[in-house]
Amino acid sequence: MKFDILIAGVGGQGVVLASRLLATAAMDAGLHVTTAETIGMAQREGSVTSHVRIGDEVCGSLIPSGNADLVIGLEPAEAARNIHFLGMNGSIVVNEHAVxxxxxxxxxxxxxxxxxxxxxxxxxxxxxDFTQLAKQAGTYRAANVAMLAAASGADLIPFPPGDMWNVLEKMVPEKYRDVNRRAFDMALEKVSGIKNPEQAIDI
Structure with missing residues (x-):
């Protein structure tokens, strides 16, 4: 089993946290995982990318160009900047909110x-627009959590929503747990009934 996820965004959007959540979900499932981040000028809203490679067949921490099974773009331009990582049969989850x-x-x-x-x-x-969805849940900062929920709910990552929430519940501080749960559930509702989408879903 091998599954490669490239997460792209800008500083302050929670790219690294999203990668840690996915890595923890993989470890909890008993899977081998490696991660690598390029954070650059993250504190100045510079580009941030994280490579999450899951499975025993993984060789190296960086995803080769054209091999990602999923690109999660927390910002449209950053998703486009990294689209060369996407594999032929890969999927994209993108936040429409531009920085x-x-x-x-x-x-x-x-x-x-x-x-x-x-x-x-x-x-x-x-x-x-995951940022707007997260705002409706209570804070725009939960957009990354909403995107992981959407990817899980649409079967685009190898972890079901219940397993992803179990990881979030452990890693998110208690005072932020309720708002993140709302964002998580709202994103699941958006993609409910969508399994292995065959066309663009624009909501």
Missing amino acids: MPSVNGSVKYDPDQVLEFLKSNCQDIISI
Whole structure:
């Protein structure tokens, strides 16, 4: 068994926490897992990527280009920047909420255009404004948790929702547990009935 997940976002979105949650879920299931992060200028909303490689057939911590089974993009441009990691039959879960660059430049960032690019390059994609969903649950900071719930609920990761929540319950501080549970359940409801999606899901 081998399963590779690439998580991409910007500093402050919880990329590293998401990778640790997935790694813990893998270890709890008795699976071998390796992780590696590239955090760069994370505190300045710079690019952050995390590689999560699960299974005994894994060789090395970094996912080779074209081998990821799933790309989780906490920000559209970062998902597009890392799409070269996606395997031929891979899937994408992307947060539609864009983090606009803090520097001025001649190139305009059009999130809708980026999302269309992602959808045209991946048949199996879940595209939701997870930040807005998390805000409705109580805090935008739970967007990463909502995305893991959506991936689990749509069978895009090898852990069912119950197992993922068990990990979250252990790792999330008690004072934040209720709001994260709400975000988790709301994301599950969004993807309810979707198993191995064959087309873009835009909610």
